[in-house]
Amino acid sequence: MVSPPDPATGPGGIRDPGSLAVIGAGAAGCACVAALRRQGWAGPISLWESGRGPGGRTATRRSRTDAGLRIDHGAPLFNLTTSPPPALLEPLLAGGWIEPWTGPIAQLDGQGQLHPGGSAPHGLGSLYRGNGGMEHLCRGLLEQAGADVEIHYGQLVRHLEITPERRWRLLGPDRQLLKEVDWLVLSGTLLAHPRSRLLLDWTEVPLAAAARRLQDAQLQHVLAVLASIQSEARSNLLLLVPAAAAAPWRKLPFRLLEFSEAAQLRWNLSRLSVQPLADGRCAVVAHSSATFASEHLSVYGSRSSIASQLGVAPRPEQEQAVIEALSAALQDTLGQALGRWLSKAALRRSLAGERQLMRWGAAFPRPPGLPLELALCPASRLGFCGDYVAGPGFGRVEGALRSAEALAGRLLAAAAGGSPAAVNNHCESSRGPAPLLG
Ligand SMILES: Cc1cc2nc3c(=O)[nH]c(=O)nc-3n(C[C@H](O)[C@H](O)[C@H](O)COP(=O)(O)OP(=O)(O)OC[C@H]3O[C@@H](n4cnc5c(N)ncnc54)[C@H](O)[C@@H]3O)c2cc1C
Incomplete structure (x- = not known):
């Protein structure tokens, strides 16, 4: 002692x-x-x-070889539901590091109907995002x-x-x-x-x-x-939609779509975050439901820094299988609930873009x-x-x-x-x- x-x-x-x-x-x-x-x-x-x-979990994915790439693959925004705000907030706003979130938020119910507005826990109160990517908060x-x-x-x-x-x-x-x-x-x-x-x-x-x-x-x-x-996990599909196929995504009536519990059960997704890029492409992050993620916990994304630090060998086939399952979930959601904005052909062209997996083992305590x-x-x-x-x-x-x-x-x-x-x-x-x- x-x-x-x-x-x-x-x-x-x-x-x-x-x-x-x-x-x-x-x-x-x-x-x-x-x-x-x-x-x-x-x-x-x-x-x-x-x-x-x-x-x-507020990091932004970037690429050494693709200067225009920027994907908020964890939290796409943050909200304050209590007052006064943390003292650190004001200098972040004044310095231009964060900005009020202004994008429309919608909710998807189990019948495939869209409802405007955010819900608890992430869509209520004062909403902010990193200016130029969530990592700018940190x-x-x-x-x-x-x-x-x-x-x-x-x-x-x-x-x-x-x-x-x-x-x-x-x-x-x-x-x-x-x-x-x-x-x-x-x-x-x-x-x-x-x-x-x-x-x-x-x-x-x-x-x-x-x-x-x-x-x-x-x-x-x-x-x-x-x-x-205990924590809930998330397996997120990151989809980089080419500029030629991005127009319908930009026209969606939301930048963030939250799935109700019934919608999560139906489509295995919990959120859809639409992030238009400056060069015309559009990043789309489909957040899995907690249940889906818990069933695929052992599959890390090949770019996971913790997996590489710990020497966890990449398993490309398993990773591809999770990517395909999440793509199918996204396709179902879009086909059944968002077909008005995204035709099947537009969706096929979108899914031809680059796809990656980001697994968060402990996303939410x-x-x-x-x-x-x-x-x-x-x-x-x-x-x-x-x-x-x-x-x-x-x-x-x-x-x-x-x-x-x-x-x-x-x-x-x-x-x-x-x-x-x-x-x-x-x-x-x-x-x-x-x-x-x-
Ligand atoms: C997909 C997803 C969506 C989310 N959406 C929202 C949202 O809309 N709004 C919201 O408010 N919140 C959201 N969250 C939650 C939010 O991201 C977290 O609450 C917040 O970022 C937690 O910050 P933190 O610093 O506590 O933890 P973390 O961000 O997890 O930071 C801990 C850091 O410690 C590092 N670390 C841990 N152990 C070690 C070690 N031994 N050596 C070196 N480094 C180590 C990790 O690499 C990590 O960077 C979301 C989270 C996820 C995953």
């Missing part, structure tokens, strides 16, 4: 709060780094991300963080260790030391959730191994809560999530943020942003040697947003 830090001073007083690493550069990780700097964290900060760039957050943040993309943090001085060691896949820091923030659950063992064949949950040395009862509790969080008051373990100098933290916006970008801002305030209070009550006050005041909707 290692000895706990002196609670009176923290690791160094607020002028020297110590070094901090954030694992994950999705909306929560980027927002946490931005909020820490905005709120005055003066110590060194590093950010570690296994993907090729920032974004996580890029804008990182700009707010300033240049003085060490950022590492393409780096999976595979193991965590704790030193006798209670400092965190981040290790790569070959157990090489990446960084040693005073404070650690996990913005994803991969290192703390048993799914890493089940899906990735890891022998242990990395955080559980470190937690045994810390003997921190709160952390043990957090691990148990995190282990109980299921409630209740990690209670906000557990999201900082001061004795272990460990914090958690992300859409899996309970509270307003749970399971959405809003929750990722709010949990990150809340955690940043509590980390600063804890690093300043705040009493548990002061740290918890931060938790109470950050819990406060009120519903925007009646």
